[in-house]
Amino acid sequence: MSETDDGNFMKQVVSVEYDTKPSPQQVAYAKDLARHRIVGQRCPECALTYVPGSGYCPICAVAIGADGHVELEARGTVTTFTVVNPVQYKGQQEKSPYVVAAILLDGAGVALGHQRLGEVEPDDVRIGMRVEVEWAEAGAANPIAHWGPNGEPDVPADQVQEHVL
């Protein structure tokens, strides 16, 4: 038991530690990504492609096996984004504003979330903007450095509004 500052409080002294293993689907996705391949999973019933896949289609409640694996081009459309203004707390690595976006890859049924954009000023990012991947140098923790504009004309925003999440 711990000492108390006053009679009304006591410190909690217990904790639970987790040693969580990634699922087989997460392991496979990460291995492919390290080889600069983006592999999604296509539902055998509704044909929606999930990136990354979880081994099942949550809409149809069916498993997606190895025969449903499909490789996608590392190219897509920004469906939503946010500009992060990094607070300079201790340990903060980011110095200037940057953009995190959801990207609907060509051929995918759901957007890939939490993707860093680069080669573009935050003020110039648009919903519907076309982007492609910039791979990181070998050995980086995240094989994707960022996604940058690929010069193609924007997709009308209303065409991607169902893919914000």
Next chain:
Amino acid sequence: MRDIAIVSFAQAEKDQPEGQTETLMLLPTITRALEAVGLTRKDVEFTCSGSADYLSGGVFTFVQTLSAAGAWPPISESHVEMDGAWALYEAWVRLQHDDVDVALVYSSGKNVALDFDDVLNIQMDPYYLMPLCARRDAFAALQAQAYLARSGRSEKDLADVAARCRRSAVGHPMAEVSGEVDAAELLANEYVAAPLRAHDASVLALGAAAVVLVAGERARELCERPAWIRGIDHRVDSHYPGARDLSVSPSAQLAARGAGVADAPVEVAELCASYTHEELLLCESLGLGSDVAINPSGGALVSNPPMVAGLTRIGEAFRQIRDHGHRRTLGHASSGPCLQQNLVCVLEGE
């Protein structure tokens, strides 16, 4: 009361890949439970699940497992942060409303990412018990000691329970431990917490299970030999083990009375005993005599998947009616330290 029957029961395969998600354990399990009686997910009118976020280590993880039940278009569902046996109770209550006939019950549990004692510890009262970080074996040993002292039973009786469960489990696909073993041999081992030895404690497992409940005549159409729920009740003792007489289990007694256990002879009982002494104490509390076959599956002692072991006992009691021609069986579930909470479900064939 409306007549409601268990018509199907399925369990996830024992061996799962490392890191397997609960959703992927449940997906084929639910499919098998439904297909066995010619149903699909679209036929299910109410779904209730049991699991514990503290085991999976994420918030609202039961929402992910809903994908295994098929939750689009939106379905009518509920969840209990308890063993699936309590989800079955809720589904039974829901079917009593008389407007829906088919319910799916499932539960899942993983214990591989953590020290299970750490999780059980945080269910204790936070002021006096939690800071002790007492292991589950320690609480169980207190009850075992109290039970042996009161009943006059011996550690040999406990070893006999372990030996019988392991013998019964031979050939059971879910058993983590099984085989012929001599009680005297077991007694030669060291204590893990006196008077308990390793063989007195259940073997933890990961698991998932699904049960299908159907009301009225439809149950007979779907299943040749449905198991009718003739009585179901659950009761709770004080949350503080120090305030209880651990040598007895009033909540188990009350649940047995509420479920009508004594109304007619029970042929087979599947008891969720996590320790050998719990089985003996439960037999006494539930009024089960020596003529009742106890845990023909080996019970929770040979395979104890958290949140699933209780639902599995009810599923095994159903199998005794559907597959082995028994007329009246009992499934029991337990939760909390020292058999704090007990659920009793009495099943009957025709």
